[in-house]
Amino acid sequence: MHSPAAKKDGFWGSVAKVTDWLNTRIKNIDIFDEHYQNEAKTNPFYALGPIFYLVWFITMATGLILIMWYIPSKAVAFDSILDIQTKVPWGNLMRGVHKYGADAMIIAATMRVFRMFLNADYKPGKELNIAIGLVMLLLSMYSGLSGYLLIWNQRAFWATKVFATFPTYMDQFPVMGDYYEPLVKSLHLGWNTAEVLLGAGGSITQETITRFFSLHLAFSLIPLILVEIYFYNNNYKRIPLNWLKRIVVSMMLVITAIVLPAAQGRRSDPDVTPLPILSDWYFLGLYQMYKYLEPVVATEITMVIPISVILLPFLDTYISGPGEKALMKRPFILMMTIMGGLTWIIFSLLIIANIANIHSDPPFWRAFMYLLIDVGIIWQLVLLWQQSDMKEKAKGVSACVVMGLIGATQAFWGWVFYYMAKTEMFMSPLSQAGTYLLCRPFMGKDAQATEDLIQALVPKGAQMPYNTDFIVAVQTRWLPKVQNGEALLNQLKEIQTHKSPIDFIYQLIPTFNNDQPMYKGMMDFMISNKWAWDYVTFQNRMTKGVEAHYPLPVPEVDWWWMIAGAITTVAAIVVGIECQKAKALIPAKPVPQAPAAPAAKPAAPATPVAKTEAAPETQATEAPKVDAPKEAPKADSSEEKKD
Ligand code: HEM
DSSP, X not given: OOOXXXXXXXXXXXXXXXXXXXXXXXXXXXXXXXXXXXXXXXXXXXXXXXXXXXXXXXXXXXXXXXXXXXXOOTTTHHHHHHHHHHXXXXXXXXXXXXXXXXXHHHHHHHHHHHHHXXXXXXXXTOTHHHHHHHHHHHHHHHHHHHHHHHTOBHHHHHHHHHXXXXXXXXXXXXXXXXXXXXXXXXXXXXXXXXXXXXXXXXXXXXXXXXXXXXXXXXXXXXXXXXXXXXXXHHTOOSOOSOXXXXXXXXXXHHHXXXXXXXXXXXXXXXXXXXXXXOXXXXXXXXXXXXXXXXXXXXXXXXXXXXXXXXXXXXXXXXXXXXXXXXXXXXXXXXXXXXXXXXXXXXXXXXXXXXXXXXXXXXXXXXHHHHHHHHHHHHHHHHHHHHOOOHHHHHHHHHHHHHHHHHHHHHHHHHHHHHHHHHHOOOHHHHHHHHHHXXXXXXXXHHHHHHHHHHHHHSOTTOOOOTTSOHHHHHHHHTGGGXXXXXXXXXXXXHHHTOOOTTHHHHTTSBOOOTTOSBOSSHHHHHHHTTHHHHHHHHHHHHSTTTSTTOSOOOOHHHHHHHHHHHHHHHHHHHHHHHHHHHHHTSOOOOOXXXXXXXXXXXXXXXXXXXXXXXXXXXXXXXXOSSOOOSSOOSSSHHHHHHO
C-alpha cells in the first residue's frame, strides 16, 4: 500500500514514494530465507539460509572453545595451535569442525546468492535480499581471512602479506588517490586502510595478529547481536530445520574433520617466500585475477564486483519486468550468472594447477566474459522480438535502451582497449592524454611548443614517477643530461603562466601547496600533472619507429569482443525500434457501449460518441510503465502490485 503522503504530488509526494519503495524492500528482507520455510521442506536449495545459520552457530561455538587455549601472540600462536592439536582433548576435532564450519558457511552463502539470481528470488520487490546475501558471504570470507592468519603458519603468513598490499593500490586511483601528489593533497585512502587493518607500519607484526583476532571475533559477534534483534522483532524461528537435518549437517562437518584433519603447516618464516603463495580456497579466483591485471585495475575491479552484484537485480527487474521469474525468459541474468560462476571456478583451478600463463590467457578471458554477456543480451532481444503480445512488446523499449547502453559501454571499452593494447598505457594516463587532446584547441601555439619541449627534455621510453610534479621530475631525473636543459625548462615554466580561454575551470582546482594554492590556469595544470607528457607519450607510441616495439599488435581474440559490443548495440537499437512500432499496434480496448438514450431526449448521443472515440487513442500511446507481477509477493503484495 502506498502511504497517504505518496499519493500527493510535488517534492514531498516524491519523497514519500521513495520512502514507500524502500520500506517495501526492507519489509521483504530475508536474512536466512525466512519467507521460504515451506519450500525449504522439499527443496534443499531453499534451506541454504537455515543451513548457513546452523553452521555459523557451530563455527562460533567451536571458536569460543578454541579461544580457551589459543594465544594471539606472534611468538606462541603457532605453538598454541600445536597444543590444541596434541594436548587438548578433542582439540583436533574442534579445530577441524571450526575450519570446515567456516568453509561450509562460505559454500552455503555462495550457493544462496547463485540461487537467488537463478530463481529471481529478488522479485518482486525483494531486490535488497541480494545485498544481504552478499554481505553474509563477504563477512564469512573476511572472517575466514582473519582466522587464517591466526594459525601463523608459513602459508597463511605469506597469503596475508600479499593481501595486505591490495588496499595500498587505492592510492593510485585517479582523484581519490595520491596520483597528483604533492600538488593535490590525497586522502591516502589505501595506506590508511592498510594501517587500520594491519596496524602501524602496514606490515605483518604482533599488532596485525591482535587486530585480526579482534576483527575475527567482531565479524561474528556484532552481526549476531543484530540478527538476534531481527529474530526477536519479527518473531521468526531461528533454524527451521528438523532435528534429523540438523544432525546430518553437523555430522558432515564432524566426519570431514575426522577424515581430513585441519592442516597445521610449517611455522611462519618472514625470510623464506613459499612458491606459489596460496590463499584459502575461496580467495584463489581473486588471486588469479590479480596476476592477470595491473594491480590498480584489479583493485578497482574488486570494488566494482560487489557493486555490480547488488545492482544486477534492479537491472533484471527493469529488463525482464518485476514479475518475470522464469529463467529462460531472463537469459541476460542467466548468462551473467554463468559468467561469474565459471570465471571464479576456472580461475581457482588455474591457480591450483599452476598452469596459468599471465601473458597469453587474458585475451581469452576478456573474450569469454564479454561474449557471454553479449549472448545473454542478444537472446533477451530475440525474446522481445518474438513477443506476440504487442502490449508486452511495447514495454520493451526501455529494456532495449538499457541493453543498448551495456553494449555501447562494451564497445567504448573496446575502443579504449585498442589504444591501451597498442600503447601499453592504462586507463588513467590514457584518459589524461584524451582530455589533453580535447583541450588542445584552446592552447593555440602553446600546445605544439609544450610538446616539443617535453620531447626534448624527457628521453623516449622514460618511466615517470607517478606522484611527482612534472617540472620537479624533469629537474631531478633528466635535466643534467639534456643539452641546454636549463633554458628549455625555463621556456616550459614560462608557458605554464600563459593564459587560455578555459583557465577559469582549472583555477578552481586546489593544489594544497602553500606557495600556490590554485593552478594558474590550464597550461599550468596540464604540464604540472603530466597530462601533456601523457599525450606526448601516446603520440610517440602510436607512431611507428619512435619508441622501440610500439605500436604493439592487438591480440586477435580481442577483436571478437571489441566488435561484439558494437553488434550488440546495433541489435538493441533495431529491436528497440521494433518495440516502439509495437506501441501503435496495441489493440484498442473495446469501446464501452453508450447507454441507450431515453426516448424522450433524442439529441443526447452526440456527446458520448465524441468521448468514446478519444478513448482508444489514449490506450494506444500510453502503455503502462511496469508489468503487473505474475506471482504475488509473499510480503506486502498489495504494495508491489501497485508498484
Ligand atoms: C565467535 C566466533 C569465533 C571465534 C571465537 C573464533 C576463534 C578462532 C580461533 C581461536 C582460531 C585459531 C585456532 C585455529 O586455527 O584452530 C580461529 C581460526 C579460524 N577461524 Fe574462527 N572464530 C570464530 C568465528 C569464525 C567464523 C564465523 C569463521 C567463518 C568464516 C571463522 C573462520 C576461521 C578460520 C578459517 C580459521 C583458521 C582455521 C584453520 O585453518 O585451522 N571463525 N578462529
